[in-house]
Amino acid sequence: MYINFWYPVIFSSELEDQPRKVRMLGQDFVVFRDSGGAPKVLANTCAHRGGSLADGKIKGDCIQCPYHGWEFEGDGACHRIPSLGPNANIPARARVDAYPVIEKYGLIMAFLGDLPEAERPPYLEIPEFDTDGWRATWMNYQVPINFERSIENGLDPAHNEFVHPTHGFSGEREGYKVNKLRWIGDGEWGPAFFGKFKSPDSKDPDFAKIKEASDSREAGSGVIGPNHMWTYIRFAPGKHLHQYMYECPIDEHNVSIFLINLRSTLLEADKDQKVNDMNWMIAQQDIVVLSDVRPIRTPPTNTKEFMVPADEPIVKYREKLREWDGWGWRIDVEEVSRNTRKTAYAIPCPERRNRKGWVLDPIPVLQTDGFSDTIGRLDAKN
Numbered sequence: 001m002y003i004n005f006w007y008p009v010i011f012s013s014e015l016e017d018q019p020r021k022v023r024m025l026g027q028d029f030v031v032f033r034d035s036g037g038a039p040k041v042l043a044n045t046c047a048h049r050g051g052s053l054a055d056g057k058i059k060g061d062c063i064q065c066p067y068h069g070w071e072f073e074g075d076g077a078c079h080r081i082p083s084l085g086p087n088a089n090i091p092a093r094a095r096v097d098a099y100p101v102i103e104k105y106g107l108i109m110a111f112l113g114d115l116p117e118a119e120r121p122p123y124l125e126i127p128e129f130d131t132d133g134w135r136a137t138w139m140n141y142q143v144p145i146n147f148e149r150s151i152e153n154g155l156d157p158a159h160n161e162f163v164h165p166t167h168g169f170s171g172e173r174e175g176y177k178v179n180k181l182r183w184i185g186d187g188e189w190g191p192a193f194f195g196k197f198k199s200p201d202s203k204d205p206d207f208a209k210i211k212e213a214s215d216s217r218e219a220g221s222g223v224i225g226p227n228h229m230w231t232y233i234r235f236a237p238g239k240h241l242h243q244y245m246y247e248c249p250i251d252e253h254n255v256s257i258f259l260i261n262l263r264s265t266l267l268e269a270d271k272d273q274k275v276n277d278m279n280w281m282i283a284q285q286d287i288v289v290l291s292d293v294r295p296i297r298t299p300p301t302n303t304k305e306f307m308v309p310a311d312e313p314i315v316k317y318r319e320k321l322r323e324w325d326g327w328g329w330r331i332d333v334e335e336v337s338r339n340t341r342k343t344a345y346a347i348p349c350p351e352r353r354n355r356k357g358w359v360l361d362p363i364p365v366l367q368t369d370g371f372s373d374t375i376g377r378l379d380a381k382n
Contacts, residue, residue: 004113192222
């Protein structure tokens with residue numbers, strides 16, 4: 001799990017007039033809207049005596065701790081300490097971490113890290129959102145899978161033939177082979193590619209219309225950071241499905257997946273549920289396989305898995321992870337686990353670069369040299 005990236009928190013429609021507690025990166029956060037409706041995301045642990053802010057109340061622009069009534073504004077500063085009486089001077093150290101937030105595409109995302117705005121990685125954008133000729137549906141589900149394994153599965157061009165009967169022929173097609181991939185973009189924040197594939201005709205009359213033009217399709221996937229991924233499936237001219245997946249690790253073993261699906265066909269509103277049902281069916285097929293993959297997290301070296309050319313997207317993704325390891329962005333989950341009973345941590349927010357004397361310790365991160373093994377890289381080339 002990594003700090004300094006954008007993470008999906010909650011769908012806009014799910015955040016109304018009550019605060020919500022959301023667990024991300026193994027830590028708890030409080031999410032609420034201020035009096036103007038702007039979403040705010042703060043570390044959930046009160047700087048006073050460790051109360052859970054999400055179990056409190058919204059008071060104007062503040063979240064009030066249920067333990068002693070301390071009120072924190074959306075920027076993390078303490079606005080009121082009732083025990084000090086009216087008009088008391090509030091110490092500057094009485095604050096909690098507050099995170100940059102964007103609300104877009106019906107989704108609330110927070111930047112969980114301390115980088116200044118100019119240095120932050122991008123988030124995955126949806127260029128066709130709210131444009132004519134496209135229709136969107138939304139899904140969110142939590143699964144007991146490490147998020148890295150989930151992202152790698154989405155980048156895997158070979159698994160469709162065996163895992164998804166609608167995408168491949170269950171390994172029964174003579175001469176099956178993963179076609180050469182067409183790489184796109186500069187890969188600054190992760191790999192991206194397209195490839196040709198064949199899939200069987202659909203027995204569903206609606207989806208059969210999508211596939212009727214050709215039995216040779218094109219699909220592509222790409223990532224932005226460790227946890228944002230797009231997948232484009234081009235069945236025929238003008239008949240496309242574009243999926244945007246925003247993943248948030250709940251912890252090392254569980255992930256919350258927010259899926260925004262755009263389609264340029266079957267635009268009728270009464271087809272929304274059918275599209276979501278199809279997406280959920282496909283997700284469940286992945287979940288069955290990924291639930292028993294070992295090790296649970298991707299291994300630290302590619303030599304512990306025998307990589308082949310079709311695994312090149314996974315190898316490139318892992319190289320980016322090792323690069324971010326070298327930047328000191330990976331959370332030291334073992335250190336956090338050792339101290340969980342005696343230390344309350346916070347993901348450091350950007351304001352920590354401007355102020356000292358914070359009450360909660362910043363979450364520990366691994367310090368590595370970012371070394372990426374070359375043997376595993378060569379395995380994928382040979």
